[in-house]
Amino acid sequence: MDITSGDEAAVDDTDRSDQLYLGGRWVKAESAERISVVSPFTEEVIGSVPAPTGREADAAVAAARAAFDSGEWRRTPVERRIEVLLRLADRYEAVVETMGRTLTAEMGAPIGWTVRAQAGGSVAIIRAMAEEARRYPWEEDRLDGRAAVLREPVGVVVAIPPWNVPQTTALSKVVPALLAGCSVVVKPSPETPLDALLLAKLFDDVGLPDGTLSILPGGREIGERLVAHPGVDHVAFTGSTAAGRSIASVCGRDLKRCTLELGGKxxxxxxxxxxxxxxxxxxxxxxxxxxxxxxxxxxxxxxxxxxxxxxxxxxxxxxxxxxxxxxxxxxxxxxxxxxxxxxxxxxxxxxxxxxxxxxxxxxxxxxxxxxxxxxxxxxxxxxxxxxxxxxxxxxxxxxxxxxxxxxxxxxxxxxxxxxxxxxxxxxxxxxxxxxxxxxxxxxxxxxxxxxxxxxFSLPFGGVKASGIGREFGREGLDAYVESKAYYRTAPR
Incomplete structure (x- = not known):
């Protein structure tokens, strides 16, 4: 499938068919195995992407860990981080039609919805979360200025979006995590890897430091490896309640933070x-x-x-x-x-x-x-x-x-x-x-x-078996920070 037709001028059209977006760089995949995409409408194969190996998943986490621990992104002023994400919104806006066509071909949703709600909605998410970041209390004075609460990035985030709304669910995790100063590894669904490839191309030149972002479409084995990885601090997942319970059990065992947006009735x-x-x-x-x-x-x-x-x-x-x-x-x-x-x-x-x-x-x-x-x-x-x-x-x-x-x-x-x-x-x-x-x-x-x-300015999420935590709005940023009590003045 050609995903760079129509408004492709705004997209990197370099052939990436044998490459993965790992640690902010395009690298040749080490395995010849590929993930094929079958059209739900024609029942024919319309494209494929490289399948990452466990070693490549580990390398993505290692790059994110190094970028977070020693790199510049978490130390970058939030206004600069906002500028980078707004640059992404501008680039995304230029490819809304292409993204919509890609999503329709992959998962069968009507083109009007994929263009308006998925692709157009993704631009809206980026802009809405950037505005939330401008007014978010990253540092809040307490005790008449003698102390403060600092809200600092949680660390390395694994984001796992589903196939049904892959772009908005991915960006509802990636955008607030990046705004907070985290490093992120995204594991898109194997049913919808083509839109993930296009998203990686959009991210590639917006100014993220090396290591800050990886996008590796893969199956359950890659997801499980990333969730259990000791270098990961937070898992953000959207999908089935059964899978969410499994992820929560691993995160609970390792005392790892997680946000889970799960099923509904x-x-x-x-x-x-x-x-x-x-x-x-x-x-x-x-x-x-x-x-x-x-x-x-x-x-x-x-x-x-x-x-x-x-x-x-x-x-x-x-x-x-x-x-x-x-x-x-x-x-x-x-x-x-x-x-x-x-x-x-x-x-x-x-x-x-x-x-x-x-x-x-x-x-x-x-x-x-x-x-x-x-x-x-x-x-x-x-x-x-x-x-x-x-x-x-x-x-x-x-x-x-x-x-x-x-x-x-x-x-x-x-x-x-x-x-x-x-x-x-x-x-x-x-x-x-x-x-x-x-x-x-x-x-x-x-x-x-x-x-x-x-x-997108209000919290999105559920109670009971529908999940843990919220996305969008101020609450969407809350998920990716840790609060630190900072005592500026020693008690008397």
């Missing part, structure tokens, strides 16, 4: 006075965006019994009205799922839901009509779902919606909170007081009223 509480046109317009994105392959997807819709059939019919109509097809076509609403294995996993949950007694009112396990290639799953809505069913409790990570009835708002809150997860949520009502009361009762990291759209 978010509830949308539809009240009896909700505007269903508003509900369906909002859940079109909140529930079905990138074919439901999003941790924040609102996949449990809680509907009042008095309007249950009406809500089910509205959501079924929403699902049936979505256009599936070529993700490079701007008219496409939903593209394919990322891999055939993941497609099969989602289909197995649809079969499970029917066996559990839920009723399919839209979609189902049959291939979508007219699509003879690509790993597609039809947008599916289940009615008659109990909150104890596995389809209501486990993260399916696909375009599958469960509609669960409730008697009153107390039961709605109880159902929303009766989950192992707590990442996102929403309340749909025309009554502001009711909305506020319900939003405060739901135990989740984020919640919206009559809509849900995260903002």
């Amino acid at each position: 978010s509830a949308a509480i539809v009240c009896d006075d909700a505007d269903l046109d508003q509900v369906t317009a909002g859940l079109r994105t909140a529930s079905f965006n990138i074919s439901g392959q999003a941790c924040i997807a609102q996949t449990r819709v809680l509907a009042p019994r008095g309007r249950y059939s009406e809500v089910v019919d509205a959501l079924a109509g929403l699902a049936r009205g979505l256009t599936l097809g070529d993700p490079a076509d701007p008219a496409t609403d939903l593209g394919p799922l990322v891999t055939s294995a993941h497609r099969d996993r989602v289909l197995s949950y649809i079969d499970l839901g029917e066996r559990e007694g839920a009723r399919v009112v839209a979609g189902g396990s049959k291939p979508p009509a007219g699509l003879t290639r690509g790993w597609f799953v039809a947008p599916t809505v289940f009615a008659d779902v109990g909150n104890d069913m596995r389809i209501a409790r486990e993260e399916i990570f696909g375009p599958v919606l469960c509609v669960i009835p409730y008697e009153d708002t107390d039961e709605a809150v109880a159902l929303a909170n009766d989950s192992d997860f707590g990442l996102a949520g929403s309340v749909w009502t025309q009554d502001p007081e009711r909305a506020d009361a319900l939003a405060r009762e739901v135990r989740t990291g984020m919640i919206g009223v009559n809509g849900f759209r995260p903002d």
Whole structure:
């Protein structure tokens, strides 16, 4: 695949096909093994990148460790670090279309979303975090100036983004870590290494000192090696709850810091006075965006019994009205799922839901009509779902919606909170007081009223099995600093 077509003038177009970005330099990969990328739409190989070895992962950590311990980046004034990251934002802005096309080709998300939300959103993250860094209390006087709290970089960071939103999740870790003065090793997903290569090219000449950044796409073995490496101080991970538990156990054993943004099974509480046109317009994105392959997807819709059939019919109509097809076509609403294995996993949950007694009112396990290639799953809505069913409790990570009835708002809150997860949520009502009361009762990291759209100036993250820590906003910088009490004046 040619990722330097269209607006390639802003990208280093040197052939890096046999190189890795290690310690801020392009080095020839020591192994001939490669990571192939298969298009979820055409089912054909569209590109490949070198697969790093364990020795190269170790070398990346060693370079980051040396850069942090003895180098200049952590000692560079924060204003200078901000300038470097804003230079990255300028360069990134010039390749937004290229990045969007790359992401669409790799993981099948519609081009409108990859350009606007992933590539354009990445530029917004860089700029938003730079502004947070300007007003962040890096040094704060206490005790009438006799003491201070210094917020210093945590050290060497391993950042592990997932395949579903690879750019924004990578930059939500890398940018605040670099602004804080850390050195970073990024381990992108093997499903989406091409956009990682493009990101490395953008970083290559913005002025980072040697050793400060490595970007090594790789599989589970490389990730496990980096997480357990004694030279690493902090692990920042976005992905499945199962993988997050494994990482947390290693970090706990080694007393290593970690931030974990994990799974979700978010509830949308539809009240009896909700505007269903508003509900369906909002859940079109909140529930079905990138074919439901999003941790924040609102996949449990809680509907009042008095309007249950009406809500089910509205959501079924929403699902049936979505256009599936070529993700490079701007008219496409939903593209394919990322891999055939993941497609099969989602289909197995649809079969499970029917066996559990839920009723399919839209979609189902049959291939979508007219699509003879690509790993597609039809947008599916289940009615008659109990909150104890596995389809209501486990993260399916696909375009599958469960509609669960409730008697009153107390039961709605109880159902929303009766989950192992707590990442996102929403309340749909025309009554502001009711909305506020319900939003405060739901135990989740984020919640919206009559809509849900995260903002990069606010903390992003969850409670319970949805993770530890926050990204974005001031809290996104908090994760990459250690607080030091500095007693300027000896006590009397």
